[in-house]
Amino acid sequence: MILTVTPNxxxxxxxxxxxxxxxxTHRADAGALRAGGKxxxxxxxxxxxxxxxxxxxxxxxxxxxxxxxxxAASGVAHRLVQVAAPTxxxxxxxxxxxxxxxxxxxxxxxxxxxxxxxxxxxVVDALPSARVLVISGSLPPGAPExxxxxxxxxxxxAGVPAIVDTSGPALIRxxxxxxxxxxxxxxxxxxxxxIGDPVGGARALIALGAELVLLSRxxxxxxxxxxxxxxxxxxxxxxxxxxxxAGDAAxxxxxxxxAQGVRDVDTVLRRxxxxxxxxxxxxxxxxxxxxxxxxESRLVVASVLREEEP
Amino acid sequence: MILTVTPNxxxxxxxxxxxxxxxxTHRADAGALRAGGKxxxxxxxxxxxxxxxxxxxxxxxxxxxxxxxxxAASGVAHRLVQVAAPTxxxxxxxxxxxxxxxxxxxxxxxxxxxxxxxxxxxVVDALPSARVLVISGSLPPGAPExxxxxxxxxxxxAGVPAIVDTSGPALIRxxxxxxxxxxxxxxxxxxxxxIGDPVGGARALIALGAELVLLSRxxxxxxxxxxxxxxxxxxxxxxxxxxxxAGDAAxxxxxxxxAQGVRDVDTVLRRxxxxxxxxxxxxxxxxxxxxxxxxESRLVVASVLREEEP
Numbered sequence: 001m002i003l004t005v006t007p008n009x010x011x012x013x014x015x016x017x018x019x020x021x022x023x024x025t026h027r028a029d030a031g032a033l034r035a036g037g038k039x040x041x042x043x044x045x046x047x048x049x050x051x052x053x054x055x056x057x058x059x060x061x062x063x064x065x066x067x068x069x070x071x072a073a074s075g076v077a078h079r080l081v082q083v084a085a086p087t088x089x090x091x092x093x094x095x096x097x098x099x100x101x102x103x104x105x106x107x108x109x110x111x112x113x114x115x116x117x118x119x120x121x122x123v124v125d126a127l128p129s130a131r132v133l134v135i136s137g138s139l140p141p142g143a144p145e146x147x148x149x150x151x152x153x154x155x156x157x158a159g160v161p162a163i164v165d166t167s168g169p170a171l172i173r174x175x176x177x178x179x180x181x182x183x184x185x186x187x188x189x190x191x192x193x194x195i196g197d198p199v200g201g202a203r204a205l206i207a208l209g210a211e212l213v214l215l216s217r218x219x220x221x222x223x224x225x226x227x228x229x230x231x232x233x234x235x236x237x238x239x240x241x242x243x244x245x246a247g248d249a250a251x252x253x254x255x256x257x258x259a260q261g262v263r264d265v266d267t268v269l270r271r272x273x274x275x276x277x278x279x280x281x282x283x284x285x286x287x288x289x290x291x292x293x294x295x296e297s298r299l300v301v302a303s304v305l306r307e308e309e310p
Numbered sequence: 311m312i313l314t315v316t317p318n319x320x321x322x323x324x325x326x327x328x329x330x331x332x333x334x335t336h337r338a339d340a341g342a343l344r345a346g347g348k349x350x351x352x353x354x355x356x357x358x359x360x361x362x363x364x365x366x367x368x369x370x371x372x373x374x375x376x377x378x379x380x381x382a383a384s385g386v387a388h389r390l391v392q393v394a395a396p397t398x399x400x401x402x403x404x405x406x407x408x409x410x411x412x413x414x415x416x417x418x419x420x421x422x423x424x425x426x427x428x429x430x431x432x433v434v435d436a437l438p439s440a441r442v443l444v445i446s447g448s449l450p451p452g453a454p455e456x457x458x459x460x461x462x463x464x465x466x467x468a469g470v471p472a473i474v475d476t477s478g479p480a481l482i483r484x485x486x487x488x489x490x491x492x493x494x495x496x497x498x499x500x501x502x503x504x505i506g507d508p509v510g511g512a513r514a515l516i517a518l519g520a521e522l523v524l525l526s527r528x529x530x531x532x533x534x535x536x537x538x539x540x541x542x543x544x545x546x547x548x549x550x551x552x553x554x555x556a557g558d559a560a561x562x563x564x565x566x567x568x569a570q571g572v573r574d575v576d577t578v579l580r581r582x583x584x585x586x587x588x589x590x591x592x593x594x595x596x597x598x599x600x601x602x603x604x605x606e607s608r609l610v611v612a613s614v615l616r617e618e619e620p
Contacts, residue, residue, distance in 0.1 A: 100332065
């Protein structure tokens with residue numbers, strides 16, 4: 001079973017307008033809502049592809065009720081720790097004419113120590129049945145610094161690899177705690193490590209203790225950086241669509257393979273790049289196109305030469 | 311008692327961002343919610359100024375629960391007809407740097423015939439205690455054309471004057487039904503009557519059957535148009551702030567005076583213009599500044615000469 005932890009879940013609200021004009025008033029049909037947060041998107045993708053999944057998160061307040069109802073409707077197995085603070089909301093306004101999306105993300109409220117302990121307890125309870133642990137998304141402001149490394153260490157002790165998709169100082173701590181896989185993008189690597197060159201930053205995360213860094217590069221595909229090599233996968237031609245959720249699909253691909261015991265870097269890189277690309281044509285994060293195998297067959301994979309070497 | 315009817319209420323959601331950039335992702339604190347809709351703003355203002363009020367509207371779905379809870383917290387006396395469709399939501403994103411607000415208004419769902427009948431029944435029940443009826447705001451798409459004229463006619467039969475703030479074909483029907491006061495802005499008059507000149511359009515509404523048109527003109531103040539005259543009130547200097555809710559405050563002023571039996575056009579025009587201006591410094595629709603009496607004393611009131619006459 002793939003165990004996902006989403007420490008800062010969100011009720012995602014989406015409205016569609018013809019053309020978004022700042023300062024103007026727009027008419028729209030009723031908005032859509034969805035239980036969101038990166039770890040839940042990972043769980044949705046893996047579940048839709050037939051992998052056993054258990055999604056752990058928190059829910060609180062009126063938004064938490066809507067969040068729990070939507071998650072229940074998704075069919076993804078889950079356990080939600082009840083928290084006092086309302087589940088944060090995100091607002092997406094889709095400009096139908098331009099096709100782009102304007103997003104407002106609430107930062108989220110920090111659970112109490114007892115609520116964090118309850119979430120940790122759910123992970124401990126579920127780890128014996130888990131083949132891989134996924135920790136995905138931001139942490140609420142004020143979250144205990146120890147939470148991510150504690151989860152990774154507890155999973156390691158249980159022989160369960162940890163895949164982590166987060167940013168900021170938590171990315172550094174995840175590397176130090178020995179995460180099996182990190183999935184940052186170039187901006188997140190630069191922000192966390194202070195190293196502008198993405199490959200150099202990824203190598204720094206490996207030096208800290210991570211085994212594999214999957215570095216998503218948008219239309220330029222993905223890099224797999226290990227202590228030994230840098231491999232790149234990219235599509236032969238760019239895809240049109242909505243990249244939201246592409247990173248979560250990459251994490252889902254990685255998690256499904258790790259849960260099957262697969263560790264071959266090229267296999268993981270190819271599947272992660274293909275599922276990531278297959279998320280782009282889909283309107284909602286947490287879905288991938290059935291065409292992913294075709295996309296995987298179109299990938300160009302090569303080693304990246306290290307420029308600083310002869 | 312002032313009886314307000316809000317046929318298309320809304321749960322108003324507001325988020326604040328530093329600077330709104332279309333297509334970008336923004337961070338925000340938790341959003342605020344408020345039971346909104348023009349008729350409820352009118353009721354809030356009148357209630358805050360000490361006038362007895364009863365607000366009638368509908369509520370449905372999860373958004374309707376939040377709507378009802380916020381309305382209950384406001385202290386405004388109200389009755390809500392339970393409807394099957396969720397209460398519509400509006401989204402406001404405030405740009406803190408520019409100070410402007412981008413709004414997405416859901417159109418709203420049309421109540422069933424039985425639900426419309428139940429709302430009408432609430433009006434009939436409350437009319438014997440009412441001194442004035444206020445019908446404010448849009449109608450949901452597909453609303454029965456007869457609803458607004460039926461309310462106005464029923465109120466007239468009970469000797470209760472009707473103040474109507476709506477737009478589109480409903481504005482025409484309100485005039486035809488003999489509304490005591492209409493409160494459109496220039497764009498709404500032009501849209502409903504097809505007459506570009508606001509005074510000419512207002513006169514057309516009078517010719518159809520309305521007694522008084524209060525024509526809100528933003529920073530240019532307000533016009534009062536009757537069969538006999540056109541009077542204008544404006545502040546001696548413009549006010550900075552948020553004009554959302556200024557029209558509702560004008561309607562509230564008019565309703566409070568009508569409930570006291572006041573019909574003098576200049577008195578109504580001055581109070582409506584003053585309360586409208588007093589809404590501008592307030593962050594939320596449904597509030598007016600305590601400085602309204604000072605603003606009223608600063609108003610310049612004059613007759614508008616009819617250009618087409620010698």
